[in-house]
Amino acid sequence: MMLEKKWWEKSVAYQIYPKSFFDSNNDGIGDICGIIEKLPYLNELGIKIIWISPVYKSPMKDNGYDISNYFEIDSQFGSLEDIKNLISQCNKYDIKVLMDLVVNHTSDKHEWFQEAVKNPLSKYRNYYYFKKGVNGKPPNNWRSIFGGSAWENIEGTNEYYLHLFYKEQPDLNWENEEVRKEVYNIIDFWMKLGIGGFRVDAITHIKKNFNKILPPDNEDGLCDVVNFARNAEGIEKFLSELKEKFDYYNAYTVGEAQGIDENRFSEYCGENGYFSEVFDFEAVEIDLPESCTWEYDNKWTVKEFRDILFKRQLKAQDGGMQALFLENHDEIRCLNRFIPKENINYYSTTMLALMYMMLRGTPYIYQGQEIGMTNCNFDDISQCRDETTYTNYQILLKKGIDKKTAMERVNQRCRDTIRTPIHWSDNKNAGFTNGEPWIKLCENYKEINIKKQIEDKKSVFKWYQKLIELRTKSKYSDILCKGNFKPNICDNSNIISYFREYEIKKLLIVCNFSSNISEFEINENYKVEINNYDILNKYENGYLLNPYQCLIISI
Numbered sequence: 001m002m003l004e005k006k007w008w009e010k011s012v013a014y015q016i017y018p019k020s021f022f023d024s025n026n027d028g029i030g031d032i033c034g035i036i037e038k039l040p041y042l043n044e045l046g047i048k049i050i051w052i053s054p055v056y057k058s059p060m061k062d063n064g065y066d067i068s069n070y071f072e073i074d075s076q077f078g079s080l081e082d083i084k085n086l087i088s089q090c091n092k093y094d095i096k097v098l099m100d101l102v103v104n105h106t107s108d109k110h111e112w113f114q115e116a117v118k119n120p121l122s123k124y125r126n127y128y129y130f131k132k133g134v135n136g137k138p139p140n141n142w143r144s145i146f147g148g149s150a151w152e153n154i155e156g157t158n159e160y161y162l163h164l165f166y167k168e169q170p171d172l173n174w175e176n177e178e179v180r181k182e183v184y185n186i187i188d189f190w191m192k193l194g195i196g197g198f199r200v201d202a203i204t205h206i207k208k209n210f211n212k213i214l215p216p217d218n219e220d221g222l223c224d225v226v227n228f229a230r231n232a233e234g235i236e237k238f239l240s241e242l243k244e245k246f247d248y249y250n251a252y253t254v255g256e257a258q259g260i261d262e263n264r265f266s267e268y269c270g271e272n273g274y275f276s277e278v279f280d281f282e283a284v285e286i287d288l289p290e291s292c293t294w295e296y297d298n299k300w301t302v303k304e305f306r307d308i309l310f311k312r313q314l315k316a317q318d319g320g321m322q323a324l325f326l327e328n329h330d331e332i333r334c335l336n337r338f339i340p341k342e343n344i345n346y347y348s349t350t351m352l353a354l355m356y357m358m359l360r361g362t363p364y365i366y367q368g369q370e371i372g373m374t375n376c377n378f379d380d381i382s383q384c385r386d387e388t389t390y391t392n393y394q395i396l397l398k399k400g401i402d403k404k405t406a407m408e409r410v411n412q413r414c415r416d417t418i419r420t421p422i423h424w425s426d427n428k429n430a431g432f433t434n435g436e437p438w439i440k441l442c443e444n445y446k447e448i449n450i451k452k453q454i455e456d457k458k459s460v461f462k463w464y465q466k467l468i469e470l471r472t473k474s475k476y477s478d479i480l481c482k483g484n485f486k487p488n489i490c491d492n493s494n495i496i497s498y499f500r501e502y503e504i505k506k507l508l509i510v511c512n513f514s515s516n517i518s519e520f521e522i523n524e525n526y527k528v529e530i531n532n533y534d535i536l537n538k539y540e541n542g543y544l545l546n547p548y549q550c551l552i553i554s555i
């Protein structure tokens with residue numbers, strides 16, 4: 001057990017999507033030995049925590065988020081020995097491993113589910129939600145998050161089982177105490193192997209409210225399941241129990257907390273919250289339209305983004321911690337989301353990084369983000385791998401949208417676009433594999449790659465490295481990791497500026513989130529500690545910020 005209570009407090013974390021990280025045996029698929037091989041790189045970057053997306057045994061319907069055995073590693077990623085080795089190698093660098101805890105559902109190939117279907121009288125039937133159909137139809141009108149009814153019929157019977165995601169991901173019945181015990185066994189097993197904690201997948205869905213009835217919200221006659229099974233009343237009981245388990249190990253946990261109200265931060269991620277921190281999506285998903293199909297309206301403004309960010313930061317400060325992120329394996333690349341294509345360059349990339357990494361909470365970097373990777377462009381749907389990409393593409397075609405436009409939407413929205421291999425060098429397949437990569441690579445790897453950026457004096461990689469150092473081991477660590485957050489509202493709504501304060505020390509962060517020159521009023525001659533330009537222009541009332549210029553000023 002770890003001695004220091006908040007051992008993670010001064011860390012920067014890095015998300016590894018193993019399939020696309022590094023392939024050590026040239027079968028085209030990234031693997032655990034590949035992670036081990038690249039630990040010196042991660043150490044050089046300076047991160048202290050790695051979150052590894054699932055590597056457990058899985059039929060890979062949802063790239064590992066469908067687990068068929070929680071105590072085994074899928075052979076495409078390696079073995080249990082490999083992961084033990086990874087954990088001990090990480091220890092040498094003082095890096096902690098977070099496993100992905102996916103316990104809202106299992107795979108339909110998990111033996112519990114197999115047993116439950118085969119033998120309705122077995123105890124495993126009650127591990128899941130089975131219900132009778134009504135007049136030859138599913139038990140109710142819930143629409144799964146990935147589309148279609150959330151109920152799947154068991155062939156030849158009038159019984160259906162519940163799945164909030166793919167039909168190959170049946171939901172576990174958390175009302176059943178035995179199920180919860182199974183989950184705690186999984187936690188015990190992994191904590192005892194010496195990991196630091198968990199990223200906790202889809203956890204706000206574990207409670208279902210079957211009493212609630214709502215009319216259809218779409219022509220398909222169904223109603224979005226999140227209305228019935230996201231932060232549903234009564235979830236508190238399950239989450240408190242789970243927390244006790246985490247606390248026993250002093251585990252660091254981050255809940256994937258889609259849709260939590262900011263007024264509930266203290267309950268979810270406060271000093272005594274269910275998790276150490278939560279991923280909160282409201283600001284990051286600012287460009288997502290209400291409807292889940294892939295409409296493209298990029299109408300958000302910097303001011304709106306800033307307002308959400310600040311509102312959530314302030315609420316979290318009342319007693320909670322957010323994990324900071326701009327990218328993950330379910331999103332698109334942040335450069336494509338936040339910066340107009342023609343303005344993606346060193347300055348906008350470094351500004352974006354600084355803007356979120358100096359906020360209050362533990363920053364997460366998604367693999368490739370640290371070199372400014374961009375969305376991959378797919379020419380044809382056959383190059384995509386994620387089923388949700390296909391489903392949404394079909395929906396667009398059915399709506400009468402032509403193939404070319406539909407592919408544009410795919411490239412703007414699909415999860416495949418951020419799941420392509422990271423660029424190690426400008427060698428064949430970007431140095432990711434000598435085999436045939438499981439998914440297409442992003443074309444720009446000759447320009448954007450790790451090798452080049454490590455050699456460059458001035459690169460996005462070096463910038464991330466510098467920001468990480470600021471948080472983890474500089475004289476500003478305390479301010480950045482423990483300090484308060486205070487908005488600095490400027491008249492110019494394209495500027496995102498805030499203070500971080502700790503004891504008597506104070507930093508001012510200034511980001512010109514715009515391709516225009518912006519005035520920033522400041523009357524005293526403070527010391528500029530960090531600047532993504534070599535110059536800083538002044539005018540009589542302060543600074544004239546260059547396009548996407550950003551600063552850290554000590555006060």
Ligand code: GLC
Binds near residue numbers: 102201202
């Ligand atoms: C989470 C994961 C996502 C997965 C889903 C179902 O949202 O991040 O990748 O598809 O859960 O497990």
Ligand code: CA
Binds near residue numbers: 029
């Ligand atoms: Ca491999």
